[in-house]
Amino acid sequence: MHLPQPRRTPASPPGRRLMRSLLAGLAVAAAMTAGAIATAATAAPSEPLGPEVIRTDQPPTGYSVTFRYQPPQGVESVHIYGDWFYSHPESVTCNDCGDGRHPSEWRLGDIAATPWRILPMERGDDGVWSITVPLPAGSFRYAFTHDCTNVLATGCTLHDDPANPWKIQPQYAGAPGAVRSTIYVPESKKFPTYDTDYQAPPRPNKAGTLETRRYPSPLSTNPVGVHDIVVYLPHDYDPDRATPYPTLYLSHGGGDHSTAWTMQGVAHHILENAIQDGAAQPMVIVSTDFNGLPGGNLGYVNELRNNVIPFVEQNYNVSTRAEDRAFGGFSAGGSRAYTLMYDHTALFGYHAAWSAGGPQASQVQIDRMKGVAGGIMIGTGLQDRLGNIAENSQRNAAALKAAGVDVDEYNVPGVHTWHVWRPLLNHYLRELVFRATATELGIDTEPAGGSGNVRLTAVATIDPVTTSVTAPSGTVDFYAGDQYLGSAPVRDGAARFHQTVDGALLDEPVIAHYRGDELFNESRSTPAEAH
Structure with missing residues (x-):
């Protein structure tokens, strides 16, 4: 945001200042003679x-x-x-x-x-x-x-x-x-109020680019035949980067527009701060507009699938893989998020529904959500009484978790306002979106003497679910059942573990647990049997 500053005029040479003064005096005299007196x-x-x-x-x-x-x-x-x-x-x-x-x-x-x-x-x-x-x-x-x-x-x-x-x-x-x-x-150190540094505008040399785009839309009734999005390209966006960028699609709520998530939600500031903190990778943000689209939630889904996503993927250096797309929406946009999450799950690798109660999921929908490659987030303001949203959101999150769906539930104090949706987005960016990993484990054993010991070689490969220019780092812990065997660092996307162990331990399957790092979340391998 630009704050107006006092205008400073460079000093003029003495002769020029004198001439300017004389001319000004003549102008004032003429104005007074004509009766033109300036008013407040x-x-x-x-x-x-x-x-x-x-x-x-x-x-x-x-x-x-x-x-x-x-x-x-x-x-x-x-x-x-x-x-x-x-x-x-x-x-x-x-x-x-x-x-x-x-x-x-x-x-x-x-x-x-x-x-x-x-x-x-x-x-x-x-x-x-x-x-x-x-x-x-x-x-x-x-x-x-x-x-x-x-x-x-x-x-x-x-x-x-x-x-x-x-x-x-x-x-x-x-x-x-x-x-x-x-x-x-900003927050005062002397009088702390709220930790909102993540919303601060970045320095101009660290800011990305906001663009308003109009794309062809046979579904749109206002404007007819075309529709609008706002696109944010992160700082140092490279249209020729060999690795395409992931894309976050956002929906506003009722009474808002495609400008909402950047104007009111400062989504671009939240993203840049997360990137600079090493908590999120650069991504493109697309803020959509559901006004003027017939068909309610399903009409919006069709607009995304048939018009918005193809336009973005044709005009920007972004991935075309579903695993590299995320969606988030609040209020009426949260209702659309549930439709995507329940019935069109495979369109996105990550889903987030905020300040929306959500309908009860069927078993078919639950099974779809269990297969989400990235993650699911549900959140609300804890005092949101609009249609009992807070109560319904928490009840729905609990039901999905009880049914075996991996849900990241994150709620904050607040009502139905942007003071809730900004921290929910911040959590989504820093804790879930494009951070998922998959750990695969391969093991081998060979005898190590006659005492029943064996030489265990375990290799855990850590793969990001999202296409990324950065490889996971950190540490992998290895277990035989519940018995901790040891740890190994991740180098070049894999952790290699060699150790002589009591062969009896390997009666239990071996599991690799990747702890995660600042940019990637933890994951576990499926159990591997020793041979």
Whole structure:
């Protein structure tokens, strides 16, 4: 996000400054003679417009943001509308319930809650309206209202901040999502609030590229015949790299658009931070749009299979293997994620459904999910009362795990907001997506003297499920049944173990357990019988 900075003009030579001064004096005299007297409403702002993040080292959060905005002439009142009201988790007993406290009343343990409310701004002598809001760490959306009298901004037009607009705007008229200005606030060491460093914008020389693309879509009714996606290419994306990139496809929820996951969800920032931390490999992100697609969930699945995925794989250096694709969606997008996960499982190697209850799975669907090559994640905000989402999500995750499906369940405090979906995505990137491995074990034995000992040679090969330019590293532990035999380091994708053991131990099958490393998750081999 770009924050406006004061404009600095290079110093002029003395002679030029004198001439400029004389001309300015003549201009002022002429204007006064004509009766053109500047008013506060048209005067140049004394301070830069837009948001300014200020480190205060004062309670409750150690940071504040000053917003400066200049509306058109004739506006009598201006309010700011932002997602920064807070509640104690136990006070959230229904959707849009809770304390709803102003950010100046933030308390440790609070969750960001709904609904948003407008806050009044003050007009300065220069015609600029301003407000200073103390904020905890995180990413926030905001907009301005003109002459709005409804505390929830119901019926009021929302205006983006012209000094801080989002870089990617919808390509068609009537696209949902009216709040398209964002701000990031770091965490104060003196007043810790939330660990949201993973959302911080990367340095410009470490940032990737956002693109808005329009592709042919016979299914689309709005716009007719074409549809939109937003594509993020990671830092140092190489269109000619020999190893193609994996792709993460994301779906927004109701009332959003293809810009949502990068504008509001800062998915590209979350990815770049994970890459720089060595916790995720570079990948392409595709943020889809389910508006204007008939057929509900199945229509969206058909759009992915027939139009979106082919377009992406033809226009970017990405893999065409299902194992190298991941999907994630929240709310209405989470419902679409369940349809993919249950009935079109093989289209993706990794699946994630967030803030969606999910229907009960049949045995056929359970069997499909047991065969997922990568992994499945289910998560929600623990206080999400919208249609009992929190309760239903946890119940569905428990049922799938009880049925033998390997589910990574990850829930966080919060309601139905981006303050929940950002950490869920962060977990998906750092703990599951494109991190799966498969361990294969080969063993051989030979006699080692007459004491019943044998010489065991075990070779464990560690293969990434996803195509990767990086090979797994770390350590493999070897077991005979439950008896630990020893460990060996992974070199060039394999761990080689040689040891003389009591032959009686090998009456039990040998298993290799790869521990995982910063980029790849653990895996176990199937039991191997000694010969």
